Amino acid sequence: MTIQMQSDTQCRLSILNRQSTIDNRKFQSGFVLVFVIVAIILIGIEMYVLAGMANTMQYQSHRTYLKACEKNLIASGLAWARENAPKSPGDNPGQMIELDVNELDILGSALDVTFTADGDVPVVRIRTLCSRGRQTLKGDNIYKLKRYDQSETTPGTRENSTGH
Numbered sequence: 808m809t810i811q812m813q814s815d816t817q818c819r820l821s822i823l824n825r826q827s828t829i830d831n832r833k834f835q836s837g838f839v840l841v842f843v844i845v846a847i848i849l850i851g852i853e854m855y856v857l858a859g860m861a862n863t864m865q866y867q868s869h870r871t872y873l874k875a876c877e878k879n880l881i882a883s884g885l886a887w888a889r890e891n892a893p894k895s896p897g898d899n900p901g902q903m904i905e906l907d908v909n910e911l912d913i914l915g916s917a918l919d920v921t922f923t924a925d926g927d928v929p930v931v932r933i934r935t936l937c938s939r940g941r942q943t944l945k946g947d948n949i950y951k952l953k954r955y956d957q958s959e960t961t962p963g964t965r966e967n968s969t970g971h
Contacts, residue, residue, distance in 0.1 A: 880918045
């Protein structure tokens with residue numbers, strides 16, 4: 808009977824050891840599962856934040872590009888207006904001229920120039936339109952053109968009245 812009690816006790820200990828081993832494995836498997844789920848959630852949060860930052864950077868990039876295009880269109884419009892300004896203030900007042908901007912290679916852009924006069928000074932109104940993606944930048948600016956002597960080839964290169 809003693810032998811039977813010892814074997815009975817050993818059997819129970821063996822069963823308890825197996826159960827504790829099984830419980831440890833379940834605990835370890837559960838821990839790994841929770842760890843993997845938390846890691847996936849953290850990666851998802853990081854992707855969400857980075858995607859938002861990427862959209863902001865793309866928006867700023869498009870905005871900067873559009874402002875640069877607008878400045879190029881304004882410079883081109885002013886150069887054209889200085890070359891083609893009416894000789895007298897009364898010539899074709901208020902006539903809007905749409906310039907071809909294909910050579911500037913700015914997709915989705917337009918440039919309109921309108922001449923008016925402020926007394927004897929020619930005034931030019933330049934309207935620009937630039938678009939990229941879903942963004943559009945419109946500009947409407949008014950500039951006064953300076954008149955130069957016919958003998959002057961480049962503004963500001965004329966000699967002083969003293970001849971120096």
